[in-house]
Amino acid sequence: MHQAKPSQDEAFDQERQVAEYLIAHPDFLTRHPEVLGAIEVPHGIQGAVSLIEYQVRLLRRQLAVERNRLAHLIARARENEALVIRLHRLFLQLMVVNDSAHLCHLLRETLLRDFNAEALAFKLFAHASLDRRPHDPLVNAFADFMDRRNALCGPLSPERARTLFGAAGMGIHSAAIVPIQTEGQSGILAIGSADATRFSPEMGTDFLNRLGEIISQKLRTVRLGHCEST
Structure with a gap:
């Protein structure tokens, strides 16, 4: 007897539960390496890469984004500091x-x-x-x-x-x-x-x-x- 195919909503709920479990148990693939042989890991590049290499590339992209954000904040802070110095200089000149x-x-x-x-x-x-x-x-x-x-x-x-x-x-x-x-x-x-x-x-x-x-x-x-x- 064939089992009924889950509906789209049910399938989505099951995927969500799997994702939540994997996030809560990041060592799951270490304990069950056989799963890696049965799943596909998207990487968007030609040729095969390991999951670890894929994760490293993701982390590098995230790090580049954070570095750019930090550089922007530092540049803004330096600009504000320079403006404060200019304002102080102008104030001293206006006094006389x-x-x-x-x-x-x-x-x-x-x-x-x-x-x-x-x-x-x-x-x-x-x-x-x-x-x-x-x-x-x-x-x-x-x-x-x-x-x-x-x-x-x-x-x-x-x-x-x-x-x-x-x-x-x-x-x-x-x-x-x-x-x-x-x-x-x-x-x-x-x-x-x-x-x-x-x-x-x-x-x-x-x-x-x-x-x-x-x-x-x-x-x-x-x-x-x-x-x-x-």
Whole structure:
């Protein structure tokens, strides 16, 4: 008498139980080497290989993935450390700035260099004037952003690039936009790059947030003046 063939669900459940048992008893094939002669071990390469060799190759691939992940984390940590050093250096320089021209030159030179960027823009508005400029393209484009506390990084549309950076915006494809809040004024600091991947939404913004806080505090004593233009 023939035994009924198990259904697909039953077969799947049996395979799962076998897999769970083998995982729970990794020495099973050592204790039952005869099983190796009756099973197929996929290896995706031409020629026969032993199970041990196959496992070694799997482990090597997993190790390569982990090494790449670790290298990425180390590179990110070094980059963050370098940014902290730059922020500290800029803070020390800002402490002794006491006039608008010096402040503008320092920020423009430092930020373009440190961020390897091509364009920089400061756009500040007196709080009282914002309601009187309902048709200003810049206010319309960034009104919601001016009330943010955190910086924003990512690709920049051609329209917003031109609004921010003027004629130079034609070659700008990504930007970091930092909110600036000071006494009686709200606005943004924008750092633009021709590289569309230079500033991405996945970037951390802690450094940029601290930068915005430091600049906002400095603007309480020294105005940017003509530096607001690109």
